Amino acid sequence: MTLHRFAFPTAIHFGAGARKGVADHLRQAGCRRPLIVTDRALAALPVLAEFRSHLDGLEVAVFDGVFGNPTASQVMAGAQAFKQHRADSLIGFGGGAALDVAKVVGVMAVHEGHVLEYVWDHPQVRPIVHPLPHFVALPTTAGTGSEVGRSSVVSEDDTHVKRIVFSPQLLARAVFADPELTLGLPPAVTAATGMDALTHNVESYLSPAYHPLCDGIALEGTRIAARSLRTAVAEPGDLAARGDMLMASMMGAIAFQKDLGAVHACAHALGAVCDLHHGLANALMIDTVLAWNFEAVPHKFDELAHVCGLAGGGQAFVPWLRQLKADIGISGGLAQRGVRREQLPRLVELALADICHQTNPRPCTAADFERFFEAAL
Template sequence: MSLSGFSFPTAIQFGPGARKEVGKHLLDQGLKRPLIVTDKALGALPVLKEFQSHLQGLDVAVFSGVFGNPTASQVMAGGAAYKAHRADCVIGFGGGAALDVAKVVGIAATHEGDIIEYVWDHPNVRPITNALPYFVALPTTSGTGSEVGRSSVVSEDDTHLKRVVFSARILARKVFADPELTLGLPPHVTAATGMDALTHNIESYLSPAYHPLCDGIALEGARIAARSLLKAVKEPSDISARSDMMMSSMMGAIAFQKDLGAVHSCAHALGAVADLHHGLANALMIDAVLEWNHEMVPEKFDELAHVCKVAGGGKAFVPWLRQLKRSVGITGTLSSHGVKPEQIPRLVDIAVKDICHQTNPRPVTAGDFERLFKAAM
């Protein structure tokens, strides 16, 4: 048996009202000039103003230039805003896109070159050599779990290909996970981001990589999402359900350091080609991929069915997922969400090159991806 390494370093303050602790925490670190990195929509909403009211004693600037799937140019603009404010720390405030940008704004502000030069598979990848700004994260959605991740996904501006900056140095120094920040999410966003969290937990558990710690976290994350996603959608003010989904989201992101699978390779391709929301893309692909994976790891599907309280065992797990999606309002196929059959060759090309499917429980070829996309059309 080979040697394995495990690490769970993120400090997390969890619960209603956690956002109110950020100002004191930064002042205790001797920091006074934070740059809040958020997205355009949140930047115009009262929830950001309310959060800022708890940052008394700090000289705060806001960069709200994040929108859609985050791009390299957004990161570079954030780095410029950091320098213009003479900031000494970064507060990431938002969903996965805003947090992915916030995690690497510090690289753009303190290093030379474009952020794409720091992605892990760049042919002349630049090392992160300088000290990075102190970074704290506040998620406002429950899906990506980006607040606890050591990777940032940014797209190339011209090709829209998703690229990954991966380093433990971009981890948040502290996460303030406040489920009250998700109370205003509309049902369709709660559903799509919730399916993202559930997909992370499921795919990381199904991955053949060796990481029993992540397996345990993934199973519990799936159990929590299974019991609370529908309630969070149907009863959006239920703080218990909102708390469950925020915890499941973080658990999924912690678990997927074990790696993911073909659902995510498909979703990354759909984001690049059709600009689909990542959680929605996962939800539209998960049936076809899991049905295809089942025969390779039936015992794992049995375990997922057990923790999610699915009657009928592992064979009933995918039908249960389909019904859950319908219950939370995610319906239709890829084609009904704007994906065209003529885009399949491009989707296949990107999915094959994506790293996630390398830890799918069943090896995936270009022909397999073509069949999976067609099955989801």
């Protein structure tokens, strides 16, 4: 029998008000000078000032140079801010972009070279050899689940191609998952990030890789998202629904250590070529790709339909996804988001080169990706 290795080490503080425990946690860890890594838009909102009010007794600085899809230059600027503050710890505060940048700011704060030299597929990849600064994560969106992940996705500044730094050392020492931090998300962002969380759970479950622990988490994460995503979008102040989506987001990110699939390969290409929001890109591609995947694993679609409370078995799952998207305001296709037909060859090229589709339940060719993008236009 093949040997497998599993790890679930992240400490999570979950619930309304969890953010108020960060200062005590840092003090107990011997940290006094944290650097908050956040995005430009969030830094201007009252939510960050309110969070900082709970950090009395700490010498806090803020790096708010994250915007759009995170880039390598943002990471290097954050590392410089860490050194200038003489920081001893990092607080990632924001959505997936801010949290991904925060993880590798910690790497570059104590290592030489450039962040892209640490991506997993660099021909002379540099190892992470020094202990990283103490890092805690506070998600303000419910989508990527980056707060519990052991990887960071950053784009090359010139090509916009997404690159991945992967190491268990990137894991947060503690996650403070507070649904109150997500109450200010507008409906469109709630919808897009919620579809990101749902896609993570669904694709990780459909992956043929062996990981029963992740399968169980993915199915439950799907069930939780299915029951609460509509409510979170329609009733933004519903704290229970916000908490459900925050939990589903973390569960999806834990589950996808099992790997993902062709939906994400397409979404990564759309992010690189068209700068499309990652969650929205997943939402625009998921039903097209999963309809094609159905024949490979119909029994798994039966399970997905079951946890979503659908009658009719696995064949009901993709139509349900399409209706869900319509209910939360995600309609139309790629063309309505500015994707042009002449961009399809580049999209196909990047999707085919993306590692995610290697664990799709059906092998994908360039012709398959071309059909996916054509159908989603």
